[in-house]
Amino acid sequence: MAPDPNSTPAESASATAENQPPRVGPRRMQALLRWESGLALAAVFVVLFGSTSSSQFLTQHNFFYLCLNVGEVALMALPMTLIVITGEIDLSVASTLGMSSALLGDLWTHGWPMPLIIVTVLATGAVAGAFNGLLVTRFGLPSLAVTIGTLTLYRGIAVIVLGPSTISNFPGRYTDIGINPIPHTGFVSYSVGFFAVLAVLFGLALHVTPFGRTLYAMGLNKDAALYAGIRVKRTKTLLFIISGVVCSLAGILWTFRLATAVQDNGLGLELNVVAVVLLGGVSIFGGKGSIVGVVLALFVFAALQNALFLTNFDQRALGIVTGALLLVSVLLPSAGSFARRGRELLRQRSRRSRALAEAVRP
Amino acid sequence: MTTGVETPLEVAALDTAGTRHLVDLVFRIREFGIVAALALLVLVTASIQSRFLTQTELKFILQDTAIFALLALGETMVVVSRNVDLSIGSVVGLSAFVSANVFGQVPGVPIPVVFLVGLGIGLVCGAVNGLISAVGRVPSLVVTLATLYIIRGIDILVVGGGQVVASSLPNSFVLIPNESIGGVPYLAIVIAAVVVAGAYYLRSYRSGRELYAIGSNPDAARLGGIPIAKRVFTAFAVSGAIAGVAGVLYASRYGTIDSTAGTGYELQVIAAVVVGGVAIFGGSGTAIGAALGALLLNTIISALYVLGVSPFWDQAISGLLLITAIALDRGISVRLTAALRKRRSRLGA
Numbered sequence: 132m133a134p135d136p137n138s139t140p141a142e143s144a145s146a147t148a149e150n151q152p153p154r155v156g157p158r159r160m161q162a163l164l165r166w167e168s169g170l171a172l173a174a175v176f177v178v179l180f181g182s183t184s185s186s187q188f189l190t191q192h193n194f195f196y197l198c199l200n201v202g203e204v205a206l207m208a209l210p211m212t213l214i215v216i217t218g219e220i221d222l223s224v225a226s227t228l229g230m231s232s233a234l235l236g237d238l239w240t241h242g243w244p245m246p247l248i249i250v251t252v253l254a255t256g257a258v259a260g261a262f263n264g265l266l267v268t269r270f271g272l273p274s275l276a277v278t279i280g281t282l283t284l285y286r287g288i289a290v291i292v293l294g295p296s297t298i299s300n301f302p303g304r305y306t307d308i309g310i311n312p313i314p315h316t317g318f319v320s321y322s323v324g325f326f327a328v329l330a331v332l333f334g335l336a337l338h339v340t341p342f343g344r345t346l347y348a349m350g351l352n353k354d355a356a357l358y359a360g361i362r363v364k365r366t367k368t369l370l371f372i373i374s375g376v377v378c379s380l381a382g383i384l385w386t387f388r389l390a391t392a393v394q395d396n397g398l399g400l401e402l403n404v405v406a407v408v409l410l411g412g413v414s415i416f417g418g419k420g421s422i423v424g425v426v427l428a429l430f431v432f433a434a435l436q437n438a439l440f441l442t443n444f445d446q447r448a449l450g451i452v453t454g455a456l457l458l459v460s461v462l463l464p465s466a467g468s469f470a471r472r473g474r475e476l477l478r479q480r481s482r483r484s485r486a487l488a489e490a491v492r493p
Numbered sequence: 494m495t496t497g498v499e500t501p502l503e504v505a506a507l508d509t510a511g512t513r514h515l516v517d518l519v520f521r522i523r524e525f526g527i528v529a530a531l532a533l534l535v536l537v538t539a540s541i542q543s544r545f546l547t548q549t550e551l552k553f554i555l556q557d558t559a560i561f562a563l564l565a566l567g568e569t570m571v572v573v574s575r576n577v578d579l580s581i582g583s584v585v586g587l588s589a590f591v592s593a594n595v596f597g598q599v600p601g602v603p604i605p606v607v608f609l610v611g612l613g614i615g616l617v618c619g620a621v622n623g624l625i626s627a628v629g630r631v632p633s634l635v636v637t638l639a640t641l642y643i644i645r646g647i648d649i650l651v652v653g654g655g656q657v658v659a660s661s662l663p664n665s666f667v668l669i670p671n672e673s674i675g676g677v678p679y680l681a682i683v684i685a686a687v688v689v690a691g692a693y694y695l696r697s698y699r700s701g702r703e704l705y706a707i708g709s710n711p712d713a714a715r716l717g718g719i720p721i722a723k724r725v726f727t728a729f730a731v732s733g734a735i736a737g738v739a740g741v742l743y744a745s746r747y748g749t750i751d752s753t754a755g756t757g758y759e760l761q762v763i764a765a766v767v768v769g770g771v772a773i774f775g776g777s778g779t780a781i782g783a784a785l786g787a788l789l790l791n792t793i794i795s796a797l798y799v800l801g802v803s804p805f806w807d808q809a810i811s812g813l814l815l816i817t818a819i820a821l822d823r824g825i826s827v828r829l830t831a832a833l834r835k836r837r838s839r840l841g842a
Contacts, residue, residue, distance in 0.1 A: 271827075272819050275577075275634070276773040279760055280816035287809025294805050399757075402638060415632050447752070448649040454642030461631045461639075 166412040166464070170427040177431055181438030188441055195318040199310070199388065201433035202322025203228065203381040203397065207404045208411075209326070209333045210374035212425045215408055216337070217367055218350040218417025219267060219274040224378045225400035226285035227259050231382030233289035236298035236392025245305060253379050259285055260375020264368030282401065289394045299391040309387030322384045329377070334422035342366075350417025406453050407432050410460040432456065523770040523825065527785040531792060538796040545799045548676040554788075554795045555681040556670050556746065560739050561787035563684050564762045565769065566691045567732030569783040572766055573695070574728050575708040575775030576633035580622060581736040581762060583644035585755030588614045588740025590648060593657040593750050596666065604666055611741035612734050618644055619733015623726035633729075641759065645752075652752040659748025669745045680742070685784070692780035704728060708775025764811065765790050768818040772826075790814070 181188035207224045214221050231252045238248045263281055267274045313324050337343035349356035349363045357363050386392050411428035413420025435456070436449050539546045564581055571578040592611040595602055622640055626633040659667060670680050695701040703724050707714045715721055744750055763773075769786025771778025793814065794807050 266816065266820070270820055270823060272823055273773050276767055276819045277816065279763060279767075280812050280819065282760065282812070283764070283815060284809055284812025287807070287812050290805045290808050294803075402641065405638060406642070409635055415635055445650060448646040450642035450649075451646030454639040454646065457635060457639035457642070458625070461635050462625070462629060465629055465631055 167421065167424050167427060169463075170411070170424060170431060173431050174427060174434065177434045177438060181434060181441065184438060185441035188438060191318045193437065193441075195312055195320065197433050197437040198318065198323040199320045200437070201429060202320055202326060202388075203385050204400060204403050204407060205326045205429050205433075206322060206329065206381045206384070207374075207378055207400070208407050208425055208429060209329050209422070210370060210377050211404050211408050212411070212413055212420060212422060213333065213337060213346055214274075214367075214370050214374060215405075215413045215415065216346050216350045216417055216420050217370065218353065219367060219370075220278065220405070220415075221263060221274065221371060221374050222278040222401045222405070223259070223263060223281040223285055224374065224404055225397045226282045226289070227256055227375055227378035228382040228385060228397040228400065229289040229394065230259065230285040230292070231256055231379040232386040232392045232396040233292040233394055235383060235386050237292045239301065239392075240298055245302070249383060252383060253376055256375040256377075256379025256382070257372050258375070260372040260378075261368065263375070264371030267371065268364035268367050286394075286398070289396075293392065293394045295394075297391055297393045301387065301390055306387050306390040309384060309390065322381070322388070325380065325384070330422060330426055337422055346370075347418050350414075350419075352418075403432075403453060406457045410456050412460075428460075523822075524779065524782050524785060526821075527769060527782065527789055531785070531789050534789070534792055534796055538799060542799050542801075545796065550795065550799065552673060552676055552678060554791055555678050557795075558784075558788045558791045559670070559678065559681050559684045560742050560746065561758075561762060561765055561791065562688055562784035563735055563742070564739050564758065565765045565783035565787045566688050566780045567735035568762050568766050569769075569771050569778060569780045570691070570695065570704060570728040571633070571732045572763075572771050572773065573708045573775055573778055574704045574725050575711065576626065576725060576728070577637065577763070577773075578619075578622060578633070578729060578732045579637040579759045579763075580618060580640040580644055581732065581739075582755045582758035582760075583641050583648060584615050584618045584733055584736035585740040585743055585758055586750075586752065587618070587644055587648040587651070588737040589744040589750045589754045590652050590657060590752070592741045593662060593744040596663060597657070597661050604663075604669075607666070608738060608741050611737040613737065615737015615740065616730060616734040619730040619736070620726070622733060623729030626729065627722040627725040633725075645756075648754075649752045656749060656751040657744070662744070662748060666745050667748055670742070688780055688784045695780055700724060700727070705776055708772075709777070761790070762787070764815045767822070768815060770822060772822070773819075786818075 178189075187193050207228070211221060211224065234255055235248055235252050238251065239245070243251075259281070263274070263278055266272050266277045266281075308321050311320075313319050313321055316324075319327075337346065345356065345361045345366060348359065349361060349366065353363055382397070385396055389396070407428050408420075408425055409415060410432065411420065411425030413425065432453070435452055439449060439452060440446060535545070544550065564585070568578055568581065588611040591614055592607045595607050595610055618640065622633070622637055625631055625640075626636040629636075670678060672679050674682075695704065703714070703719045706717065706719055707721050707724060711721065740755065743755060747754070765787035766778070766783045767773055767786070768789060769778065769782035769784065771783055790811060793810065797807060797810065798804060
């Protein structure tokens with residue numbers, strides 16, 4: 132997860148300052164490249180594995196379904212990346228998706244016109260995100276605890292809105308969006324289309340704008356960021372609001388894809404989203420990570436699930452793969468620092484014993 | 494990750510008896526607050542609907558709370574050391590199926606052996622969590638998120654398409670949660686005793702206090718010579734073992750076990766722990782508070798049911814309650830810190 136085993140948090144913190152020593156910058160880039168190139172290598176292996184285990188894997192048809200299945204998780208992973216980089220977390224994403232889906236279904240049965248419903252649902256997502264953001268920033272509550280609370284709350288609202296009923300009489304004009312590719316592209320689903328556009332926007336915002344740099348700064352040291360004049364609270368609230376809106380969009384797409392609105396839509400997806408973001412090299416402690424890494428991680432995740440699906444692996448046990456990927460992603464980088472710690476310890480010992488020997492010598 | 498919550502240990506070390514008195518009071522009030530909320534809830538509900546105070550209803554609440562209170566003890570140990578164990582729901586599921594399956598595989602197996610099987614499964618899972626997060630120095634949130642998936646996946650592969658049904662379990666096993674004395678299930682009494690013992694260990698034993706020290710300030714704990722890796726490993730192993738036992742209890746309570754058993758328990762238990770006043774980022778809180786938190790959450794659900802509120806409202810209300818509890822907890826700790834600072838400056842310290 133922490134892609135750079137060679138820098139302690141203190142070192143990285145100093146590296147965010149504008150007048151950083153030139154030595155640190157390239158080294159950090161190198162480390163990032165290393166993590167992302169590792170992921171790219173993993174992606175190649177997964178594609179090789181998939182194509183050897185099933186002749187269906189490398190078909191355009193299969194690629195469309197691969198994209199379709201990961202679309203919503205991919206969308207939600209983008210704002211999550213930014214939030215985790217600032218050192219917070221949003222576990223309520225899948226519940227926001229479920230709440231949006233329930234609201235969409237309920238408003239549709241009440242005869243609202245679809246465009247108005249979509250606007251309303253997106254606005255509700257923004258409110259849900261703002262609620263998270265306000266609790267975290269204005270009340271100073273830990274986001275982990277707050278969003279476990281709103282995970283339950285928003286899912287609870289979905290249950291209140293829909294109860295046990297299932298709504299599936301959506302017009303084909305809209306459900307087609309969920310299951311057909313964007314016209315003239317052949318294999319790009321709407322969800323992946325949205326994802327591609329948003330990934331570019333988020334990537335640019337994070338990596339080439341001052342705004343993006345402030346996210347890293349507040350993730351590395353909130354207080355230092357505050358004293359440097361960064362509006363930490365406002366920015367974090369904004370990120371939670373963006374997350375809410377994007378999750379609502381994912382909820383709308385999810386509903387159209389399955390052509391059903393039920394209260395447990397997307398149940399448990401938050402863990403998939405967090406797993407992908409961490410696999411992408413984003414540090415759970417904040418201050419590190421890139422959109423490219425997360426996009427690669429999404430590809431590895433989706434392709435591996437798809438390949439295993441084609442080999443008749445028990446679909447419900449795919450969590451083993453997600454979990455193993457996650458463990459590998461945190462253990463690999465710390466394996467490096469583990470070895471380094473061991474070497475340092477040995478060096479210290481020998482230095483100390485030498486000093487001791489010299490001190491003892493008359 | 495500063496929570497602004499000071500532990501009794503830290504604060505007591507600060508200065509005067511007066512300060513300690515204040516701290517004692519507030520900390521006593523914290524558990525007192527839950528008890529007060531509980532009493533208020535029971536009184537109001539019972540005055541509206543007298544059915545709430547019947548033995549069957551109370552027994553129901555205690556039976557439901559027992560497993561959560563037990564899980565909350567393990568989770569408290571982990572959370573006070575500034576870690577979190579998200580894998581307990583999956584451990585409960587795996588242990589519930591495997592241990593209940595033992596009855597089918599080995600006819601006439603004694604019940605204590607089945608409990609040992611559950612304990613063993615949980616201990617192994619907990620030890621893996623502990624090894625990776627303590628020795629590998631990997632954040633436990635990530636590790637246990639991963640093992641949540643992996644253990645549930647193993648559970649699904651083990652269960653396959655099958656399930657255990659109550660009729661395949663011996664009567665004496667299924668009756669464990671039902672046997673009671675004066676309307677109070679034995680199980681609840683035993684678990685209350687275990688929780689009190691656990692709380693006493695955490696409060697009064699050196700290694701227990703060291704968990705608070707680690708959660709309160711890991712750097713200071715390391716400089717103070719506390720074997721952090723060892724203590725955190727133990728906390729995870731105990732939490733896993735407890736989840737294993739809770740899985741066996743789950744099997745005896747519900748009888749029917751498929752691969753979804755215990756799904757989502759981790760979040761409910763963490764909710765109980767946080768409502769019970771354990772700071773999510775470590776260093777403060779008690780196992781008794783956590784158990785009371787579990788009792789409060791379950792009582793609320795039962796009260797809503799008795800009052801005729803649609804069960805569809807349960808989840809939203811639990812969520813709101815959890816957020817309120819965190820906000821209140823934060824409010825108290827901010828006040829406490831301010832009061833301490835004022836007192837200290839007045840004393841000229």
